[in-house]
Amino acid sequence: MSKINYAIEINTGGAFNNSLIGHTSDGYFRWITGRPGYDGTPTYPVWEDDSNNTHVWYEGMIVEGSMSNPSSTIDIIKSGKYGTTSSFNFSVENTNKIWNILLAQEVYLPNKAVQLYAVIDNKFWYAWPGIISNDPYTETNFNIQCASNYRTIHKNFPNTVITSVLYPYAKEEDVGTTN
16 A cells, blocks of 8 residues: 655745754755655655655644545536645644744745645645745744635636626627526
8 A cells, every 4th residue: 555645835935944843954844644754865755756855844833633634626617627735734833933933034924825636655746836825823833824815716606697797898698608
């Protein structure tokens, strides 16, 4: 049976190093579920192209069971079974007061790039790109809400009927339809 972990990489743009919160000097949070031991020394896990993944991936930061199932959108009629994963959430252990450390470093997470990897048998598979849409926190958890980059490209069609009042410049043949 394959061993599966999930790895989350956030590009904060802040060049400081703090191993207590899993932040690297190159400006990234690199967190992984479970405890696979990816500390940047041999034996390395590998990327999809079989090159060595020499990054340090911090363990014990993602709260176990906190990753939500991704929400998805799909438009079978318009797009021929086209779908996108639009968002997911996860929580990070906040006993080290990540928020205070980020504030002191003037690093703000909303709109920062996020990448999700599925790690199957020590191989990192690129699964999802997105951005951080919100980052509320409590004394114990730092919740990170991620949204897809594609949500800004692929908008949902309106669920309401097109009327000349709502859409004054709509074509006459479109009035009365839902898309």
